Amino acid sequence: MLNxxxxxGRLVADxxxxxxxxxxxxxxxxxxxxxxxxxxxxxKQTDFIDVTAWRQTAEFVSRYFTKGSMIAVQGSLHVDNYTDRDGNKRTRYDVQADNVSFCGSKRESGTGGYEGGNSYGGGSSSYSNSGANTYQQPSAPATAPAPAAPAYSSGDTGDFQALPDDDDLPF
Incomplete structure (x- = not known):
């Protein structure tokens, strides 16, 4: 099973x-x-989706995102069945956030300054709400660069032709 x-999308409120x-x-x-x-x-039609974030993800979202911010959310769908005060059965859907990421730029949302690229939940600095629930700071670069690996060779290319240089491609 997969969920x-x-x-x-953009945050509707802070x-x-x-x-x-x-x-x-x-x-x-x-x-x-x-x-x-x-x-x-x-x-197009605009849908408004409720998203719940827990622990460090919640702290991250509340600290760095504001109304109008573009956000990417990866998580799972949560279904809550309940009975309201009038005795009617109701169903509520929301997304339980596992990972959140910046999208676009703050210039697009009118708050100035930030140019996307950081990702919490994947990428170079990452945070995932699974496992130990700890933020992982990207490791510091090594003082000396690692030696370059030899070029990859797939062996005999048979009937395949070599691709032209990127400058010669029509697009």
Whole structure:
């Protein structure tokens, strides 16, 4: 079975960090995502998706993201069935965030200064909400560069031709 959700959109409001009685950090954010509903993709509708982040991910989101920030979320779909005050059965869906990443630039969202590239949940500096739940700082570069590996050779190329230089490609 597979339960993986990947979303990219903008925060609808500033995140608010809360703590459970056991002092576990949690924040629930709502992101606006576009969904094409025609074959051509020209007609789009905006969906508003609730996302819950826990522990260090919640602290990271509440510290570095603000209303209008572009965010990428990878997590799983969580279904909550409950009965409301009137006795009606209800279902609520939200995404439990495992990884979050910056997307785009702050210049796009109007807050100035940041040019994307950092990723929390993958990439050079990474954070994943699984396992020990600890932020991992990227390792410092080595003082001396490692010797270059020999060029990869796949052996006999048979009927394949060598590709022209990149400057000769038509695109």
């Amino acid at each position: 993986v959700v990947v979303l990219m 995140p608010e960090l809360r703590h459970t009685p056991n002092d576990v950090a949690v924040t629930t954010i709502r992101i606006a995502v576009d969904r094409a509903y025609s074959k051509s993709g020209a007609d």
